[in-house]
Amino acid sequence: MKETADLLKRGFELLDIPHSINQVDLFLTYLIELKKWNKAYNLSGLKTEREIIIKHFLDSLLFLKVLPSGALSAADIGSGAGFPGIPVKIMAPKIKMFLVEPAGKKAIFLRHICSNLDLAGVKIIDKRLEEIEGLKVDVAMTRALFTVGDFIKKTRGHINRGGVLILSKGPKLREELKGLTIQNIKVSDLKLPFADTVRHLVVVKDVAC
Numbered sequence: 001m002k003e004t005a006d007l008l009k010r011g012f013e014l015l016d017i018p019h020s021i022n023q024v025d026l027f028l029t030y031l032i033e034l035k036k037w038n039k040a041y042n043l044s045g046l047k048t049e050r051e052i053i054i055k056h057f058l059d060s061l062l063f064l065k066v067l068p069s070g071a072l073s074a075a076d077i078g079s080g081a082g083f084p085g086i087p088v089k090i091m092a093p094k095i096k097m098f099l100v101e102p103a104g105k106k107a108i109f110l111r112h113i114c115s116n117l118d119l120a121g122v123k124i125i126d127k128r129l130e131e132i133e134g135l136k137v138d139v140a141m142t143r144a145l146f147t148v149g150d151f152i153k154k155t156r157g158h159i160n161r162g163g164v165l166i167l168s169k170g171p172k173l174r175e176e177l178k179g180l181t182i183q184n185i186k187v188s189d190l191k192l193p194f195a196d197t198v199r200h201l202v203v204v205k206d207v208a209c
């Protein structure tokens with residue numbers, strides 16, 4: 001476990017994210033539980049501790065680099081086993097976090113892990129985004145689910161005035177955006193530590209209606 005903890009701490013340093021011993025411990029507990037539950041629930045294709053730290057934890061932490069500092073509430077849409085919502089919540093504990101995940105087993109795991117990590121101010125919504133009513137947040141975020149165009153259409157009714165959408169995208173982003181006119185979009189290219197990968201963090205402002 002020491003090697004794993006060192007990898008995580010080095011990842012925080014490379015991303016220039018200040019962290020406490022307690023936050024590192026929460027990630028290590030998350031890792032242990034994810035590996036344990038993955039056997040029965042098939043939550044993630046990533047099996048080794050190194051893969052989980054880099055491709056789930058550190059990849060999710062890239063969202064922090066573009067998260068507006070005044071955000072009070074956020075929703076992770078299609079959270080799966082908690083990415084990026086739980087890593088963001090661990091590092092920004094004051095944010096009220098909604099984890100939207102319709103798949104039963106994943107939602108059960110999310111309830112278990114949020115209780116196990118004693119995360120206050122997290123609500124799991126086990127519905128599809130299209131079925132949700134009455135949810136309003138400052139930030140809607142997603143990884144590995146929607147195109148930028150679809151995410152804007154489907155979430156704009158759930159965003160508070162002045163709120164933003166954040167998506168993490170891979171190399172096909174430019175192709176995806178071709179032919180679309182999207183106002184107030186900003187793309188930050190961020191390197192994922194320990195990997196030959198650049199993530200495109202897409203932030204879209206002023207989508208509320």
Ligand SMILES: C[S@@+](CC[C@H](N)C(=O)[O-])C[C@H]1O[C@@H](n2cnc3c(N)ncnc32)[C@H](O)[C@@H]1O
Nearest residue numbers: 077078079080083101102103128129143144145
């Ligand atoms: C490819 S996984 C990504 C999970 C996680 N965001 C990650 O990056 O590891 C997509 C997740 O979105 C959920 N999902 C699919 N359609 C959805 C919808 N319409 N609304 C909300 N969640 C959805 C699936 O159940 C699945 O867990």
